[in-house]
Amino acid sequence: MTRHNEIDCDVLVVGAGPAGLSAASELRALGVVRVLVLEREAQAGGVPRHCHHTGFGLRDLHRLLSGPSYADELVRRALASGVQILTATTVTSLEKNGQAHATNSSGVHDITSRAVLLASGARERPRSARLVAGDRPPGVFTTGQLQQWVYGKGLPVGTRALVIGAEHVSFSAMMTLRHAHVKPVALVTDLEEHQSVAPFAFAARRFFGVPVWTSTRVVAINGQQRVREVVLEDVRTGAHRVEAVDVVVFSGDWIPDYELARRLGVELDAGTLGPASDDGGRTSVASFYAAGNLLHPVETADVAALRAREVARALVKDLANDSTSSSHDQIAVRVEAPLSWAWPNRFDPLSPVSRVALRAKTFSGSRLLVARQDGREIGRERVGRIVPNRSLSVAGAFLAVADPGRGPVTLSLG
Ligand SMILES: Cc1cc2nc3c(=O)[nH]c(=O)nc-3n(C[C@H](O)[C@H](O)[C@H](O)COP(=O)(O)OP(=O)(O)OC[C@H]3O[C@@H](n4cnc5c(N)ncnc54)[C@H](O)[C@@H]3O)c2cc1C
Structure with a gap:
């Protein structure tokens, strides 16, 4: 029979990424006694744990760090402030009375809290959701999957790659490919320009020989045992051409990890697809708050962390007034x-x-x-x-x- 453990805390935080960890530390700093963070991965830290390049922490920690160093620092600060973090523990459901249910290797946990802060992040839409025709061969990744493959598992990726997308994260995918000794052939975007900062696009072309192919979209991926080629379309003329690659990385095109919120009955915003909320992270269900990339994908980690601290402050204010209010009766934008x-x-x-x-x-x-x-x-x-x-x-x-x-x-x- 499955063992049920009862846990009681003041605030339950779902997700130990930059938003969840920063909010949890802030809650402790503001006097909340029992702050519990649950994280489904074996290690706390969220997405930055897999981003081995630099570029993290400037606005919140006032230092420029690699992803793993940034994640370690946020975990260290949270633990030092008295936050309890349980890793390898997945929150599987939430109830409107504030109860949460989670599972890990020691059984099922029924958690009671005064408020729940959802900080489950966002993910890139995979190939299956992008309606790209053709075969279903191995060699197709999202940036997140690629980074776990390369930095997390050290597995071989391939030899020549196309990165689909030309926003900040697409340049991160390019760097990961280079780290894995894969030639990034180009970044491909259906828009008329890249959507990152000019120095990234300049450096990609000048130092790594990687151009951005604009007004171009991927229409099919072919190959049986392995990706063999990608069919590209010029969106202005409709002309097709074929590029021989064995790796395709779909980058960007984010979708919030909203499943827990949706099943609870939290109202989702039609634009962000995350929980509809005010700037205190109050959702449509009283005592449930949201923070980080779950709210609006995606910002940089430091922006997610700083805004999550603001959500923590709003939550503490509500707890002090004994009114965990909701966004239900507020004006919609x-x-x-x-x-x-x-x-x-x-x-x-x-x-x-x-x-x-x-x-x-x-x-x-x-x-x-x-x-x-x-x-x-x-x-x-x-x-x-x-x-x-x-x-x-x-x-x-x-x-x-x-x-x-x-x-x-x-x-x-x-
Ligand atoms: C490839 C890539 C490169 C990036 N490069 C940069 C950069 O250079 N600089 C920068 O500032 N930002 C960068 N970012 C953005 C940055 O990583 C995010 O903004 C940041 O991680 C958002 O934090 P978050 O806490 O909202 O979400 P996440 O980091 O996604 O954390 C959410 C956490 O919630 C956990 N979780 C989800 N559901 C459950 C559940 N049901 N139960 C328990 N746990 C759950 C997840 O496992 C995860 O650990 C990059 C992102 C990517 C993907």
Whole structure:
């Protein structure tokens, strides 16, 4: 018979990535006594554990670290602050009364807490979800899978690769391929430009001979025992060409790890696909909070960590007021194309929103962001250059004049 263990804590954190660990440390610093973090992987630290390049920790730890060093430092700080971390433990379900259920090698754990903070992160959409035709041979990865394969297991990958995508993480995939002695042939994007920073694209071409093939999409992967070739299409002319490679890495195109939240009945935002929430991470279910890339995929680890600390502060405030409130009765924020999402996507007009993060599907120069409620303009802000797959941040003061009785606020580009 399966053994059931009862655990009682003040706040349960699901996921020991940068967001979960940083929020947990902040909760302890603010006086929450029993903070328990559950992590399904054998080691705490989240995605950065597998990213062996540098580029982590600048904004939150004020140091530039490799992914594993950054993860180690966050774990060290959490443990030093008195957070309890249980690894190799998967949270399998949540209940609206605050109960959580988790499993590990010692059995099933039934956890009772005053509040639950979901920080389960995001993953890249795999090939199967991208509707790419052709065969199903080995040699197809996401960046996350590639990094676990290379850095986690030290397994051979192949010889020549195409990286599908040209955002920040795609350049990380390129570096991992080089580390594994695989020739990255090119980064491929269906958009008209890469979506990372100019120095990355410059360095890729100049120092590693890796170009970005723009306005190009992958339409088929062929091969039986192994990937043999990829069929590419020029999205402007429709012309096809074939590239002989034995590895394909699908990068970016993120989807939040929302299963636990969805099954609990938490409302998901149509844009981010993560839990709809205010800037305190309050979801539509009272006493359930969310933080990190689960909320809006994806930001850099330090941004996820810093915002998670803000969620921890909101949670502590609610606990002190004995009101683990929800975003249920707040004003919703919706977006119109080419905007793809806004966060926070719920807000209470009585508490000021300091910043709003936005994403768009297309490139654009500086534009006016217009906020309307019930057809009436309530505010406008100028936003800088818009790059798909990268967040824009605007001051949230324009939301303060919204009227709780007039329905959602819609943001569009003028
Ligand atoms: C290839 C790659 C390169 C990157 N490079 C950089 C970079 O150079 N600099 C930078 O700042 N950022 C980088 N990032 C982004 C950074 O890794 C993320 O922003 C950061 O990890 C987000 O933290 P998180 O805590 O929200 O999620 P995650 O790091 O994904 O952590 C979520 C954790 O939750 C756990 N979990 C999920 N579900 C459950 C469950 N049911 N039960 C228990 N545990 C669960 C997961 O196992 C995971 O450990 C990179 C990301 C990738 C993929």
